[in-house]
Amino acid sequence: MAFFALKNVTKSFGGLVAVKTVSYEVQPGQIAAMIGPNGAGKSTAFNLVTGLYVPTSGEIEFNGQSIGGKKPDFVCKLGIARTFQNIRLFAFMTAVENVMAGRHVRMGAMLWDSLLHTPKQRAEERHVREKAMELLRFVKLERHADDYAHNLPYGFQRRLEIARALASDPTLLLLDEPAAGMNPREKEDLMELIRAIRDRGTTVFLIEHDMGLVMNISERIAVLDHGEKIAEGTPAEIRADSRVIEAYLGKSA
Amino acid sequence: MLHWKKYRPIDWALVAIAVFMPFLPLVDHNGGHINVLVNAGIYMMLAIGLNIVVGFAGLLDLGYAAFFAIGSYTYAMVASPQFGLHFSFWPMVLISAFVAAIFGVILGAPTLRLRGDYLAIVTLGFGEIVPQTFLNLAKYTGGPNGISAIDQPKLFGYHFGLNPLPYYYLVLVLIAFSLIVANNLRTSRLGRAWMAIREDEIAAAHMGINTTTAKLAAFSLGASFSGLSGVVNASLLTLVSPDQFKFNVSITVLSMLVLGGMGSLPGVVVGSALLSILNFFILPQASNLAATVGLHIDFTSYRFMLYGIILVAVMLFKPEGLWGSEQRRAELKESDITKAENAEYEEMPRETV
Amino acid sequence: MELFIQQVINGLSLGGIYALIALGYTMVYGIIELINFAHGDVYTLGSFFSIAIIGLLDASGRLHGVPLLLVLAVALAGSMILCGIVGVLLERLAYRRLRNAPRLAPLITAIGASFILENIMQLWRGPSPIPFPSVVPNVTWHFGGVNLSSNEVLVVVMALFLMAVLQIFIYNTRLGKAMRATAQDRDAAQLMGININMTIALTFFIGSALAGVGGFVSGIYYGSTWFYNGFEAGLKAFTAAVLGGIGNVAGAMLGGFVIGMVESLTAGFISDQWATVAVFLLLVLVLIFRPSGLLGEVLPDKV
Secondary structure (H helix, E strand, O other): OOOOOEEEEEEEOOOOEEEEEEEEEOOOEEEEEOOOOOOHHHHHHHHHOOOOOOEEEEEEEEEEEEEEOOOOHHHHHHEEEEEOOOOOOOOOEEEEHHHHHHHHHHOOOOOHHHHOOOOOHHHHHHHHHHHHHHHHHHHOOOOHOEEEEEOOOHHHHHHHHHHHOOOOOOOEEEEEEEOOOOOHHHHHHHHHHHHHHOOOOOEEEEEEEHHHHHHHHOOEEEEEEEEEEEEEEEEHHHHOOOOHHHHHHHHHO | OOOHHHOOOOHHHHHHHHHHHHOOOOOOOOHHHHHHHHHHHHHHHHHHHHHHHHHHHHOOOOOOOHHHHHHHHHHHHHHOOOOOOOOOOOHHHHOOOOOOOOOOOHHHHHHHHHHHHHHHHHHHHHHHHHHHHHHOHHHHOOHHOOOOOOOOOOOEEEOOOHHHHHHHHHHHHHHHHHHHHHHHOOOOHHHHHHHHHHHHHHHHHHHHHHHHHHHHHHHHHHHHHHHHHHHHHHHHOOOOOOOHHHHHHHHHHHHHHHOOOOOOOOHHHHHHHHHHHHHHHHHHHHHHHHHHOOOOHHHHHHHHHHHHHHHHHHHOOOOOOOOOHHHHHHHHOOOOOOOHHHEEEEEEEEOOO | HHHHHHHHHHHHHHHHHHHHHHHHHHHHHHHHHOOOOHHHHHHHHHHHHHHHHHHHHHOOOOOOOOOHHHHHHHHHHHHHHHHHHHHHEEEEHHHHHOOOOHHHHHHHHHHHHHHHHHHHHHHHHHHOOOEEOOOOOOOOOHHHEEEEOOOOOOOHHHHHHHHHHHHHHHHHHHHHHHHHHHHHOOOHHHHOOOOHHHHHHHHHHHHHHHHHHHHHHHHHHHOOEOOOOOHHHHHHHHHHHHHHHHOOOOHHHHHHHHHHHHHHHHHHHHOHHHHHHHHHHHHHHHHHHOOOOOOOOOOOOOO
């Protein structure tokens, strides 16, 4: 059984087939990527993994379990966390509260504990706050812990979203166009951050259309076009693939 | 963490008033006043409970009075000549709250998946069904006359009777308890989950928050506060009847929240206190005053005009209420996530819907 | 069997009134996704306006000189226009500022607006029921044990006729097209040069004018009204709109008739007391099990 695999996954909306029999496998410890032009079906693929959409057919496997069609909170509990293409932070919560909310699924406080603030609950809250601060340090936002998320600059918001996702101790982190809207300097930092995440033991799977970034950090790449996987391989193989050049590079470069 | 500097003089004034409240009966011996304060206190408890649902979790519950009715009738049926049962008041406080919570789960479990505005209407429908059902099941509930001669509490042999003073202290204790519990909830794992759901339900689900369970918890906790208030209300009035639990009760409580600031505990206290003062003192006085100059207008029958104006004006000009934060203002003014962005993730037909 | 047919007839005329109100709910929800809570009160206002206008014509002694049909036409038109204006004012004053706010906010102002309208009506004509001038001769036909009155026919014909007109308007006119475009994607419609504010105001005008018709015919049908009439009627009409598939004109009509039927059959075969409960129970069940409504998927077009 694979660590994480899409197996012949298809998703159609009415008559439109957004993802067509796509198969792709990610090995633990990898930085893997899926690329493709706008509308190629990348985000749909992510949404299928995290349970926002139910696959029309095919299987999604994670740690030997079939997760296709499972609800988002269940998928998160199993160890998959994600960020969103158009940042979806809890805008009116502080940075540290956002990260603490991300820890929700690993916390044990029950209704009773929340009602009465039992010693167990208080100890857990303290611990989770420390853990959240540690993650904020990891993404270099510790100085903004008490700032409201919607007051943070764009690049910071992206990093905060990553910290929030990491708070659930995922073994697989999905990054949905993490470099969108970033300047070259920020992209450098981002690549460094992604590598650091992998080095902590979290497998990273990202979708992007910034080719430079993807080629630079990914070990394995799948290329999607019109919902179909047209190529898969190492960055070098992808660069040399004629179909990819035609479908993607040819147009955008 | 306490940031003393953040407190304004008006905050201190609020604290001072709260501290003074237990000593008020020493100064004011007017039983009528105390009675009014007890009624106001019951509304404050209702408001604290509804705030959990509307303010914390962002679910508009327009049928909140239904749970008040359920709590009241639960106690009335087992502590009155209706069935010849005379259960003790104190355990019934907890039991009625629990019964109301169960009805909260029964209504909430199938409906909490609905979008917010549909949920509001379902709860409104439920709020209409419940008193109508109590009216129709005359065999058990006394129909339009309701149930009367309801038992009053006894504490260590002391009989509450018709004196409002013991009720005053009972309600004061219950309000303090409710505020502590509500504040605990706000600053806990569950409270954070509610806030996250209110801000962005899809993102919250991706943090592993089971949004249905969390909403259900808010809904039934709110219902239990309402049920608890119902028991106190029933024993105070010694009478329950279906017309005590109409839509206007739900709206009165909602107006209190909106006025004070949805989600803010001091706001709820201030909002409910202000509206009660308006209801029980200002409007009747204004009617009396008008009568002395020959004008015969019963201002109290137009109180809902005022509630309507409060709801519209506050939402338009000060959506955070009198006591809400700037953050809350921004939150209620404009959602960060546009509809188009949400539509991208909205795929309604999960198998369950 | 006779009871059944009689209750079906009653249900259809009740349903015609609900349908007229439901059209306004469904149009407004279709275009700005707001449950216009005050809509039921606009309907009651329609009865109030009709009563006032007929009273005015009557009081000045002109009723006997003027043909009855003309009086009724003036009352109907007046009620439609005045209700339309109230609807537009509601949108402008209470809802427009909150168009981009979280959904809860405009819903709360709508509830507030509803209470304000009710109290204005209470101030205007007091809290007791107000008789509708009995100027329309009501002819009753007997078929065996079943009665059919001209008023019942009037309600149903009026509702069906207006729905047909509305359908034609929405699908065959430029303004109708603008409404559909705005309902589907407000931003895109704006880019196409559609005046969004105008279109939304127009939607409110038409929806409210239809409620005005509802108020007029219900006045004739019931013979009286009171300031709080719109609360329950509005809630039932909203149920009809959801049942039919919100945003769907034909659905609102269908939903209206179904709700009318459920109410009158419950009243006829179980008991009067449970009729309202049955309707609200249906509301709860529909929202739980089929929130897209009866016609929600067949005709997905909004407005």
